[in-house]
Amino acid sequence: MGFRTRTDRQGLRARVAVAASAVAVAATIGGVTALAASDRPAPGGRQPSPPQAAPAPQEPARGGAPPKAGIPEDIAHASESGGNAVNITIDDGPDPQWTPRVLGVLKKHDVKATFCMVGPRAAAHPDLVKQVVAGGHRLCDHTVDHDTAMARKPAAYQERQILAAKKMIEDAAGGAAEVEYYRAPGGAFTPDSRRTAAANGMRPLGWNVDTKDFQKPGVPAIVNTVKKELGNGPTVLFHDGGGNRGQTVEALDQVLSWLREQGRPTGFPVRTTP
Numbered sequence: 001m002g003f004r005t006r007t008d009r010q011g012l013r014a015r016v017a018v019a020a021s022a023v024a025v026a027a028t029i030g031g032v033t034a035l036a037a038s039d040r041p042a043p044g045g046r047q048p049s050p051p052q053a054a055p056a057p058q059e060p061a062r063g064g065a066p067p068k069a070g071i072p073e074d075i076a077h078a079s080e081s082g083g084n085a086v087n088i089t090i091d092d093g094p095d096p097q098w099t100p101r102v103l104g105v106l107k108k109h110d111v112k113a114t115f116c117m118v119g120p121r122a123a124a125h126p127d128l129v130k131q132v133v134a135g136g137h138r139l140c141d142h143t144v145d146h147d148t149a150m151a152r153k154p155a156a157y158q159e160r161q162i163l164a165a166k167k168m169i170e171d172a173a174g175g176a177a178e179v180e181y182y183r184a185p186g187g188a189f190t191p192d193s194r195r196t197a198a199a200n201g202m203r204p205l206g207w208n209v210d211t212k213d214f215q216k217p218g219v220p221a222i223v224n225t226v227k228k229e230l231g232n233g234p235t236v237l238f239h240d241g242g243g244n245r246g247q248t249v250e251a252l253d254q255v256l257s258w259l260r261e262q263g264r265p266t267g268f269p270v271r272t273t274p
């Protein structure tokens with residue numbers, strides 16, 4: 001190697017320094033480029049979405065409004081009068097022949113009942129609806145057409161059946177009382193029908209004892225069914241509509257006498273959560 005002057009050595013050091021700076025700059029640029037490339041989604045992939053605010057609450061669908069005045073959507077069975085009380089419920093009326101006779105038996109025993117009325121029948125006999133209310137009994141919506149297949153129909157159909165019947169019954173009552181319960185025909189409740197009822201102030205109402213009086217099995221059979229099945233729960237189902245209810249009237253009289261002998265009071269089904 002030849003001899004270099006001091007000036008040559010200084011020039012060499014300057015060139016080395018410039019080269020090193022260039023390498024450093026290139027490395028930095030390459031690093032930024034690599035970082036930017038890592039932020040891009042892979043082909044066919046998707047970057048995670050940034051956190052989003054919770055969506056604003058939407059208006060409830062018809063029949064999907066929250067329960068009115070704390071009315072629960074679940075099916076009521078218990079009695080307002082306590083664990084030992086029995087709820088007497090009367091379905092499918094009013095009927096001009098049999099409803100007055102049922103009312104007579106209830107008055108004889110000083111018992112109050114819940115009447116589950118079919119809308120057009122209430123509209124046809126407003127005098128009977130008013131008698132029921134005047135006797136201190138409560139009203140229950142049993143739909144317009146008593147369609148036992150209602151559970152398989154659209155929610156809008158169920159809503160019409162329930163709300164139209166409620167209006168018919170309350171109009172027949174002449175403003176003297178509100179409908180406080182809803183009972184599905186044949187017990188065919190759905191989440192939609194229960195929600196519609198509760199949103200309109202009606203507690204869904206089931207039963208624990210089906211007396212089978214609708215089938216006219218004979219008075220002893222009706223009475224024995226109540227005695228055997230009352231352990232299932234306090235709500236008993238009778239009928240004042242749908243044909244000859246002579247067996248029902250006589251069996252109801254015997255059942256109410258038996259309940260008094262057993263020390264079992266009667267009452268109305270619960271409407272709200274205790």
